Amino acid sequence: MTRLLILGGGTAGTVIANKLRRKHSREDLRITVVDRDDAHRYQPGYLLLPFARRDGAGALTRSRHRALAPGIEMVSGEIDRVLPAENVVLLDDGRRLAYDYLVIATGTTPRPDQTPGMDGPLWKKKIFDFYSFDGAVDLRRAWHNFHRGRLVVHIVDTPIKCPVAPMEFTFLADADLRRRGVRSRVDITYVTPLSGAFTKPVASKHLGSMLDARGIHLEPDFLVERIDDETCELVSYDDRRIPFDMLVTVPLNMGADFIARSSLGDELNYVPVDPGTLRATGHDNIYAVGDAGNIPTSKAGSVAHFAAEVFTENFSAMLHGQPEKARFDGHANCFIESGSGKALLIDFNYTDEPLPGRYPFARIGPMRLLGESRINHWGKLAFRWIYWHVLLPGRRLPLPTRKPTSEPKTHSPLKDVTT
Amino acid sequence: MTTTTIGDREIHVDAEGFLTDPDEWDADLAEKLAAQIGIEMTVRHWEAIRLVRSDFQSQHESPTVRRVSMLTGIPIKDLFTLFPAKPAKKMAYIAGVPKPRGCV
Known part of the structure; x- marks a missing residue:
């Protein structure tokens, strides 16, 4: 045996x-x-x-x-x-x-202990995370009392679990503040160690313009050294400082x-x-x-x-003594909440980046890739049921394990290393 | 893939200027690549660059700032001083390895 x-x-x-x-x-x-x-x-x-x-x-x-x-x-x-x-x-x-x-x-x-000043006196008072169950529950309490000031959404370093979640959080926060009629009293800044909104160029450009459209400031290439818990500022290794009244951070992720x-x-x-x-x-x-x-x-x-x-x-x-033929291609897909009951869907693997199109089939799939729609939002909500009842029990999902190839590949846009 | 001339040599680079053929790299070229982005190589710079090269050879992946710091013992803060603003990218550029993909 x-x-x-x-x-x-x-x-x-x-x-x-x-x-x-x-x-x-x-x-x-x-x-x-x-x-x-x-x-x-x-x-x-x-x-x-x-x-x-x-x-x-x-x-x-x-x-x-x-x-x-x-x-x-x-x-x-x-x-x-x-x-x-x-x-x-x-x-x-x-x-x-x-x-x-x-x-x-x-x-x-998530490991808040890995960034000096993060899990000190401001932790759970002005600094929150939503990558742990307790963190999300505590943030909910604070969020409903946040009506004005500087909201900073922040990623310590990559890789992180669910890399688009901080962006989604930002879109949802923006939509929620608008719904409450207080959006004009809140500045929102999105702080990332990446050079743009996301790692994959086409999606990054798309998500970046969605930030612009919502009046959200993007602070790229920001690698946090510590949090100054007296002045309530993020401090980067190259001495940039970003003040906050509420910091929603994604702590360093570790195995x-x-x-x-x-x-x-x-x-x-x-x-x-x-x-x-x-x-x-x-x-x-x-x-x-x-x-x-x-x-x-x-x-x-x-x-x-x-x-x-x-x-x-x-x-x-x-x-069974047979050869191991299957090879993983890095297939990933995820729904991205964009606020107000809409979501995007992206699908990619090790080599192909997320592109506009349809999922799971190139032209006729019900879900729009990289496009905002209500069906994508409902897809995301329905997924919880699928997770418990189809995915975890190991039943077959009617989705391909490997990424369906459809659209032509693109290459990274020109960017100078010195910029 | 395109070519570019650094000093008196023609090298193969990608759209962003990163070397695509690691065999075209040598110490002399590294000094010239560094100069292109305003960096004058010192012993400490070389410590980091050698690590980036050896790590890429064994891992087939350009290292992150955190990894370079851990493996060389150079504090991250100092790497930001040596290779200002974008240390991981600049180290990769000088070391002649691909641009770090900043893991999704």
Whole structure:
């Protein structure tokens, strides 16, 4: 019998466990999932939580173990480290879990402790985040009392989970302030370490003009060194200062600390993997799927899900002694809330950038790519149901795992390195 | 892909001036590329540039400022002084590796 140990019962871990349980008998494959708690959160819901008129927090949480199919063992515990030479995972309480194959799916976590001044006296008073459940709940309370002043939406550094979420938050904040009739009393600044609104040039240009149209100031190439908690300013490494009355920041995102303790990670605790197979560099029987790996695409549930499909396809083939043919292409897609009940949809992979068009089929798909529409907004809302009932159980989504190719590729626009 | 002349040499570059053939790079060219963007190379600059090159060779990815800082021990603040405003991009440009994609 083969023993598969999955660290993390989030999107990637749950989808992998459920898909493999369906394909292989308990006699052939033993599947164990380790997590520190039993709360599986629907993380895309954090974005809308601060603006919700009613407290909708309860709808975002389900039990992790109930999302796992019968025949999958769930172990509750804090991971101390992986011992790759022994094929063992050590837990904090001394338990040793042996494996034949290991999947690291412990995701990425916001770390306010990594920026001086961030989690000091202003934390949860003037500085908020919406990348954690508690953060989104606290921000909701503060947001409803924010009527005037300087709102700064800020990203510490890339990569971050769901890279368009800060932009969406900004659009939603703008729309909410307009709805309340106080938009003219609030200055909004969007501060990013990137050179534009987004990393991919066409989408960046598009999103940048959407900021302009809403009177939102863009401060690019801003790498924060610290937060001055006396003057309430962001301070960059090149000594720019941006004052705020409310700062909504995306703290540095990092992989789990046990990855560093196990010497399996890079400088941000992400596991270096082969981008096609997700196998950890230098370890034949260790994989990192979802946000935990270092593949050069978005850290997002859609990627975790598409990557999990490729992994399970290969893993099943390997158990049957067949060649592993599937290769992940970095496929990602996401709905981008633009405020006032509208959303955009973008779709891209390692090499093709998001372009206007239709999804999931080139010309006749119901969703408009890179265009604002109500159907995209409803698509985003409907996705929560799909997540719990179709995606997590490992049922087939009627979407291609690899990016449907349709439009011609474009190249980066000219930009001088000296500007 | 286009070519450009730096000093007396013709090199292959992308639309933004980043070298596309790493084999065309040498220390002399690096000094000239640095001069193009107003940087005079010192020992400390070289420490960072050598790391960028060796890291790219092993990782096939241009390193971020954070990574260069961690691997060289040069504080991020100092990298901003050595390569003002856009250190990751400028280091990549001088080191003859692709523009960092700033991971989506």
